[in-house]
Amino acid sequence: MERLGMVYMVARWEEKAIAKAGEKRGVKVKLLHLPSLHLLIGEHVAELPQVVLQRSISHYAALSSTLVLESLGVRVVNTSTATAAANDKIWSAALLSRAGVAMPQTGVAWSMDAALRLAEKMGYPVVVKPSNGSWGRMVALADDEEDLRAILEHREYMPQPEMKVHMLQEYVAKPGRDIRVTVVGGRPVAGIYRYSEHWITNTARGGRAEPAPVEGELGEIAVRAVEAVGLEVAGVDVFEHPERGYLVNEVNPVPEFKNTVRVTGVDVAGEIVDYLIGILRK
Amino acid sequence: MPVLKCPVCGGDVEVPDDVMPGELIDHDxxxxxxxxxxxxGTIELRPFEGVGEDWGE
Known part of the structure; x- marks a missing residue:
């Protein structure tokens, strides 16, 4: 019986690399393809692995499947609480702040008027972010009150309740790049600079990448961020502020790492599988 | 490489030997x-319906 498993929705490059890294180590990773899976909460199934890596691309599918697997006594990486916190940008920002991790100034307002007053207090430009989102989508930059009013009006007309909670963040004038650090089991295993002419620098949106050194301060702040949110496997997005140094922008509980591997040569999938094997042996 | 039928057009689809459930294939x-x-335990193909919400990072 397989003792390691991976729960996922779409098998991307990363999921295939993780399955192959298991094979290379003589450990068969049981594939729990969510669209083919059903489970009863709390009713144990004999063939479930002891340790499961969560790789679902849908935030809600990831959280719900982690919760159900945990109810069956399965150890899931990342845990449900860490996944929920990381996927909610307000929740994770609150945890980062409490842990003293440097981050861009972030505010939350619960009406359009209050958001306009918050922006005045913070100073323009401000970034308007959805509290739950990926790949930089629905992130908007407001240079002035007119911009912000237009963005907020669009948000207020959207049906999702979270669109009525406005998260504003200080705009950090990055040096044409940001940094993605991949952390596994409390260690910063690889980092890349993501360059882009656009202020949104995700490589998923077409940015160029180069290796970034994770020794020293950069790796340390990434690990502190991951620990603050309770994650074990994570991608940490870091900005370089001209005066304040490294600022943690976000933590991601199901990180993609194809570009990180291509640019750095680090076997991230192998690092993840080794970490899971380590948990099994405990 | 196994060859399966596309459920939409009926044409042949070559599937890699190391294919995994959940893998996406863009057909011609x-x-x-x-x-x-x-x-x-056998595999089949069906049109991908997406994941219905924001995903990735």
Missing amino acids: CGVTLEVVKKED
């Missing part, structure tokens, strides 16, 4: 197909 007919493992 313009449809994105998802690899699904059946109860009997």
